[in-house]
Amino acid sequence: MSNEWLPNIETTSVFLSPSAVVCGRGSSGNVASLLRAHVGMDSGNVVVAVDDAVLNAGLARDLVTDLERNGYAVTLVSGFGSEPTSEVIDSAAATARNAGADIVIGMGGGSVLDSSKMLSLLIRNDGNTADWLGVVEPGEGVAPLILVPTTCGTGAEATRIAMVTVAGSKRVVSCAKFLPAIAIIDPNLVASLPRGVIASTGMDALAHAVEALMSTAGSPMSAHHAVLAIELLVGNLEKAFGGDQDALASCLWGAHLGGQAINAGVVLGHSLAYCLAHEQPMPHGTSCALALPYCIAYNQSLNPGVAIKLAQLLTQGESDNLLDAALAIQGLTRRLGLPTSLDEARVPESTEASMASRCVTDYPRPNNPVAFDESTILEMLQSMRSGDVLGAFAVTGVLASSDQH
Ligand SMILES: NC(=O)c1ccc[n+]([C@@H]2O[C@H](COP(=O)([O-])OP(=O)(O)OC[C@H]3O[C@@H](n4cnc5c(N)ncnc54)[C@H](O)[C@@H]3O)[C@@H](O)[C@H]2O)c1
CATH class of the missing domain: 3.40.50.1970 (Rossmann fold)
Incomplete structure (x- = not known):
């Protein structure tokens, strides 16, 4: 392997x-x-x-x-x-x-x-x-x-x-x-967690694991825990949301491993999430879920070995391609009843420029695989307005397509 x-x-x-x-x-x-x-x-x-x-x-x-x-x-x-x-x-x-x-x-x-x-x-x-x-x-x-x-x-x-x-x-x-x-x-x-809390907190956990695996400050331990956390959360979160108690227990364990994985730190996704919640208060995991596909788009040029592993984990073995991975996260977020666009999350359009600026100045991430660039982040937020993940991939680099490989 x-x-x-x-x-x-x-x-x-x-x-x-x-x-x-x-x-x-x-x-x-x-x-x-x-x-x-x-x-x-x-x-x-x-x-x-x-x-x-x-x-x-x-x-x-x-x-x-x-x-x-x-x-x-x-x-x-x-x-x-x-x-x-x-x-x-x-x-x-x-x-x-x-x-x-x-x-x-x-x-x-x-x-x-x-x-x-x-x-x-x-x-x-x-x-x-x-x-x-x-x-x-x-x-x-x-x-x-x-x-x-x-x-x-x-x-x-x-x-x-x-x-x-x-x-x-x-x-x-x-x-x-x-x-x-x-x-x-x-x-x-x-066992008594409301479905909405399962959805948002579960996506927070998934964001931890995915961002930790992308981080340039990772270690063999953090990467190992991130991989297992992603497997557990992708495989169980929707079932847990549907009421399956064993799946919920697996998500709790996945969340714990995700926490251990962030020894590597989180990356752009969490910076964006804080900026979104600053403009429109929402549960932390909801903002993380909304931001995560765009974090992947921004970092699409990351180490190919990590990119393939992430894509395989997030698509449950269906694809090696990061665009498919980002779309899989967006689909899961939608099925969990969480917003997948700035419009759905009611983040005002007038705040996009200040969010891009805040992201770079207040929440820098030296461990993000790609250096923060305010104008690219702004363009990406404009793609996020309508939930256009494909557009975000086009903004941030080589257009990845599902049939590229
Ligand atoms: N320390 C870290 O490493 C770290 C990492 C990520 C996020 N955070 C922070 O954690 C906070 C968010 O934590 P959270 O997402 O767990 O949400 P939370 O602690 O705010 O709880 C969310 C809601 O769930 C309810 N709740 C909690 N347990 C319940 C249960 N068993 N049954 C029914 N209801 C229950 C709470 O009363 C609350 O209404 C944010 O401030 C975020 O920034 C910290």
């Missing part, structure tokens, strides 16, 4: 992952023994940050009961909402500090997991969220962290990143210590 898609093994790369990844139905209900085994703490003061929908559905009950039964003190914090703000996180940090918390457990989608990462930093160190933006190395480290995803999306339980909204702008906090001591992948927790 060809391995021309694997990054150069001669190049030094570092791959960070959770210290322990525990998976299995019901595994979140055995958290106390996991804390003992993998963190070495058999008592403590635990702040549990929980998504509101998860709390209301009773999905945190087993975890909390298990902690209390085993002698841990528990303080619950919730109310993070989607796209958590610095004010909401700082308020939860004040509660956790007052309670003397020394362990943080986050249970929810990316919004709660990212907030939990900030809590683990803030209870050990002085200051508020806004004092800790960018790449940070907190002097007092972070409190032991356990992350339990409940969407099949961000893979945030496997990344060093926390996304927070400060004064209306989405900002990144990057800290190598945000990789948790334990990630718990419990499929029981996604």
